[in-house]
Amino acid sequence: MIQKIAAQIRSLIGRRRPETAIILGSGLGALADEITDSVSISYADIDGFPQSTVQGHGGKLIIGRLENKEILCMQGRFHLYEGHKPQVINTVIKAFQLLGIKNLIVTNAAGSLNPEFAPGSLMLIKDHINFSGTNPLIGPNDDRYGPRFPGMADAYTAEWRHKIKELAAERNIPLNEGVYLWALGPCFETAAEIKMFRLLGGDAVGMSTVPETIVARSYLRRPLRHESAGYFRHHQLRNRNEPQHAQP
Numbered sequence: 001m002i003q004k005i006a007a008q009i010r011s012l013i014g015r016r017r018p019e020t021a022i023i024l025g026s027g028l029g030a031l032a033d034e035i036t037d038s039v040s041i042s043y044a045d046i047d048g049f050p051q052s053t054v055q056g057h058g059g060k061l062i063i064g065r066l067e068n069k070e071i072l073c074m075q076g077r078f079h080l081y082e083g084h085k086p087q088v089i090n091t092v093i094k095a096f097q098l099l100g101i102k103n104l105i106v107t108n109a110a111g112s113l114n115p116e117f118a119p120g121s122l123m124l125i126k127d128h129i130n131f132s133g134t135n136p137l138i139g140p141n142d143d144r145y146g147p148r149f150p151g152m153a154d155a156y157t158a159e160w161r162h163k164i165k166e167l168a169a170e171r172n173i174p175l176n177e178g179v180y181l182w183a184l185g186p187c188f189e190t191a192a193e194i195k196m197f198r199l200l201g202g203d204a205v206g207m208s209t210v211p212e213t214i215v216a217r218s219y220l221r222r223p224l225r226h227e228s229a230g231y232f233r234h235h236q237l238r239n240r241n242e243p244q245h246a247q248p
Helices: 002-013 029-034 086-099 158-170 191-200 210-218 234-241
Strands: 020-024 036-042 060-066 069-075 103-112 122-130 176-182 204-206 225-232
Touching: 002 036, 002 086, 020 029, 029 060, 029 069, 086 210, 103 210, 122 158, 122 210, 176 210
Parallel strands: 020 069, 020 103, 103 225, 122 176, 176 204
Antiparallel strands: 036 060, 060 069, 103 204, 122 225
16 A cells, blocks of 8 residues: 555656655644746546545645755645554555655644743644553564564654754744643543643643654654644643643
8 A cells, every 4th residue: 555655646746756745733734835937746647546525734735845845745644543554655655666655744732731831832843752552662572664663762853853943933932841731532621630741741731743753754764854843722721731621
């Protein structure tokens, strides 16, 4: 299925050969409108490609140029709470590998666990906690795509994080840095869970990003350049910063 999906996408994008992919999180789909000289491919037009069912996730691949770089953009991601199996994410990210993708940028909308991270602010992910109870790499392993037991000690490339922090400082963009905790969803957290996640070291909690990161870091034996960032939704942050008032 990995090869089948990659072959279909390749046939639709012609001579384009993007090396960077961006996965757009909730509320960030409009970035795709900035892509020029683009080709748009509906997920439904790719046989075997999963479908995104969450409102605000467009369900399209956009391939074109952004800031004079050729990129592949996912306008709509897959969450396990939608009913997808974890291996679905494994298949999609490894299909991108066959297309020549070497860099992955993952974004999301998250809930803050850190009282110092204000609503609407940005957080650069430096590490994660997988609290989902599952993993996209579960199942038979094909050594052509990566090792059986990949390391996650450097899941978020220090080189890229340093560069992003430099750029944010140059442009006077406030930027937090912290640990992202992946929960399965779809329920928001109880007050007790929020307290526990804080004790575990989480600065933000969400229902995505980590499975894509796990696959991306596994599929090349040499370090893959990968980075993730999130922003905090106002309606979620208040609940998560104040456990005694945690309500959807």
